[in-house]
Amino acid sequence: MQRPVLLVVDYNLSRIGDVQHMRNHARERWNAETWLVRSAPQAHDLRISDRLIDADPLAPDFIQRVLEQLGDDATRVSAGIVFSDNAVASGAALLERLGLPVDDARLALGAFDKLAYRISEQRIGPMLTQLGVMVPDFERIRCLEDVQNFAQRQTRGFVIKPTTEGNNRGVVLVAPGADCDQAFAEVEPYLANGVLAEALIPFDREFSYDGLGELWFITEKVSATGRYPVEVAQILPARLDHQERMAIRVVGEQVNRLVGQRIGPFHNEIKLSEKDCNTAVVEPNRRPAGMKIWTLAQAVHGLDLYAAWIDSVFSAAIPKELPEPTCSAATLMFGVPQDMTVEVAQLGDVHALVVETIACAAQQLGIAQDAVVLLECAWVTRARRLVHATPRDNSDFVAQACVALHDTQADIRDLVSALRERWLQVMARSLAAEPLLKAAC
Incomplete structure (x- = not known):
């Protein structure tokens, strides 16, 4: 008898471990093969799947190529x-064509194209306003004059960003009265695929409404300040009272309806006003969160969401609520102490460097070292490249780590700050070609 098949439609290379994990679960739980659809697949794609289908999800003939x-x-x-x-759009349409359960393909574009989302959000703007949701002014940017005209009607500044890029690539914060020419020059390479300007959302705290099907949780985001608002950490559980949680949930569910999410994963980025619990949507996503947020959820709540996702598409019932948290956890992005060209393979053992960083941070905060558990860590990329000390996007980091904190008296946010500071000191020692010399913490 032929085994059933799980079809995985595309993935980002940083998620290769997640694909392998889902393939293993599909094999062990459902005795299923995993077939992978990917443009120009490579040898590493074969290692995590049982069959490869070569098709570009952005190509107009994508579905036809897969079916052939x-x-x-x-x-x-x-x-x-x-x-x-x-x-997200073409893949959902493919699964619909195959008669498989999937979230709405017709509405999926709003979860990929930031301009498409703002247009759909604007259509129900009055209802969202009644719910305390700010709907920011926006405009598609085609030329420098568009930026200048948009700037004239913004009093608090604005953001320019590509409509379909991820990982904060090309996102530029433009302060009131700042140089529009320079900002436009930074986004000009993205014009062909779309660039969006939108009013600055004047709320400082940012969260993501994450989940799968009916199951949901809220993650707290830590971003850099200044011109490039890059994500530097994610924290779970989020620090929220009941009213704040409900405000985020209300807008998160409205976003899911707008982008057609019903049974699958979601990751909606939302800002919150501390003054009145008003909210605003940064962007929606119809996929698992990046920055290992589902890894944090498993550490904190004890549920493997990747396994649950696979079970759900094989029509198994999955939990509708997460168990109560047993610890706190965070994903951190680590950078470099100065602008430099880096080849991480020459920087040594990332695990050893992170362990040293944890030891120094724990000592600084007076936390028992064994209360901080390193869940996983890795160099971000092996390629030789320029890395900026002030990150402009997620490529300006050299390492990523996930940690869990098993100390109810300590605050995970203090640990995040200490780890990022101590990492730069550990990196400086490593870059000084004295990796065996351990300076006092």
Whole structure:
């Protein structure tokens, strides 16, 4: 008898471990093969799947190319997931064509194209306003004059960003009276695929409304200040009272309706006003959160969301609520102490460097070292590249780590700050070519 098939439609290379984990779960729980749809697949794609289908999810003939390569084997596909932003619309349409359960393909564009989302949000603007949701002014940018005209009607400044890029690439904060020419020059490379200007959301705290199907939780985001508001950490559980949690949930559910989410994963980025609990949407996503947020959820709540996702598409019931948290956890992005060209393979053992960083931070805060558990860590990329000390996007980091804090008296936010500070000191010693000399913490 032929085994059932799980079809995974595209993924970002940073999620290769997640694909492998889901493939293993599909094999062990459902005795299923995993077939992977990916443009120009490589050897590493074969290592995490049982069959490769070469198709670009952004190509107009994507569905036709996949169906041609599947042929009669299309009837073997029992379940499917869409695992990248690029495939959120075309991948959902493909799974609908195969008769598989998936979130709405017709509304999926709003979860990929930031301009499309703002247009759909504007349509129900009066209702959102009644719910305490700020709907920011926005405009598509095609030329420098568009930026200048938009700037004239903004009193608090604004943000310019590509409509379909991820990882904070190309996002520029423009302060009132700042140089529009320079800001436009930074986003000009993205014009062909769309650039959006939108009014600055005047709320300082940012969270994400994350989940799968009906299951939801809220993660707190830590961003850099200044011109480039890059994410530097994610924290779980989020520090919120009941009213704040409900305000985020209300807008999060409205976003899910706008982008057609019903049974699959979601990651909606939302800002919150401390003064009156008003909210505003930064952007929606119909995929698992990045920065290992589902890894944090498993550490904090004890539920493997990747396994639950696979179970759900094979029509198994999954929990509708997470268990109570047993600890706090965070994902941190680590940078460099100065602008430099880096080849991380020459920087040594990332695990050893992070362990040293944890030891120094724990000592600084008076936390028992064994109360801070290193869940995982990795260099961000092996390629030789320029890394800025002031990150402009997520490529300006060299390492990522996930930690859990098992100390109810300590604040995970203090630990995040201490770890990021101490990492720069540990990196400076490593870069000084004296990795064996341990300076006092």
